[in-house]
Amino acid sequence: NAGVTQTPKFRVLKTGQSMTLLCAQDMNHEYMYWYRQDPGMGLRLIHYSVGEGTTAKGEVPDGYNVSRLKKQNFLLGLESAAPSQTSVYFCASSAGETQYFGPGTRLLVL
Amino acid sequence: GESVGLHLPTLSVQEGDNSIINCAYSNSASDYFIWYKQESGKGPQFIIDIRSNMDKRQGQRVTVLLNKTVKHLSLQIAATQPGDSAVYFCAEYRAGNNRKLIWGLGTSLAVNP
Secondary structure, three states: OOOEEOOOOOOOOOOOEEEEEEEOOOOOOOOEEEEEEOOOOEEEEEEEEOOOOEEEOOOOOOOOOOEEOOOEEEEEEEOOOOOHHHHHEEEEOOOOOOOEEEOOEEEOOO | EOOOOOOOOEEEEEOOOOEEEEOOOOOOOOEEEEEEEEOOOOOOOEEEEEEEOOOOEEEEEEEEEEEOOEEEEEEEOOOOOOHHOOEEEEEEEOOOOOOOOOEOOEEEEEEEE
C-alpha cells in the first residue's frame, strides 16, 4: 500500500496563476483533509470531506476550492494564487480518529 | 529535558536521556488524543494515542500520560536517539466534530550526540 500520496511535490507559481494539488489514498478511507503548514505554526485545516461527493470548510478555506469526485482522491484548487498561499500543503485521510498524512506539497507563490 | 505549552519551543536533550514533551489541551469534552512526529521535510507520522478513559498508555520507548483534571498531556521518550529529532504535535479529538483534530503548535526536539 502506498498510503497517502500527493502530487506535485514542489511547485512555483506566479501571482494570479491557478493550479490543482492532487491527493490520493489507497486505504479506502471515508474522510480526507487538506491542511497548510506555515513556519513555526501547527497545521491549519483548509477543507475536508466526509465521503465521496462531499466537501466542507475548515478554518482557513478562503482562496481554495476542493472536490471529491472519487473516494480515493481529494483535489485542492487555487484559482488565483497569492503570495500569502506560499506554504506546505498536507493531505490526510482517516477511517476513524487517526489521520494518516501524505508527504506534502511545497508551494511557492511569487 | 522537559517543555511546556503549545508554543514551538526547542527541547534539547542528550542522546540516551529521557525526553518529556508537554501539551495543554483546551476542551474538557475532548475524548481522544494523539501524538504525531514530524521529521524535516515529511508529513506528520502517528506515534501513539490515548482515550480519555485512560491515564497512561505505553508503546515502544514512548509513554503518553493524560491528566484530565488539569487538561494536560505528556509524551515521554525513553533513551532518546538522534532519530527522535523532530517536531512533535499533540492533537485532540472531540466526538461529533466530523473527525476533525484540534492541533497544538508543536515542540521541536533536538537530540545531541
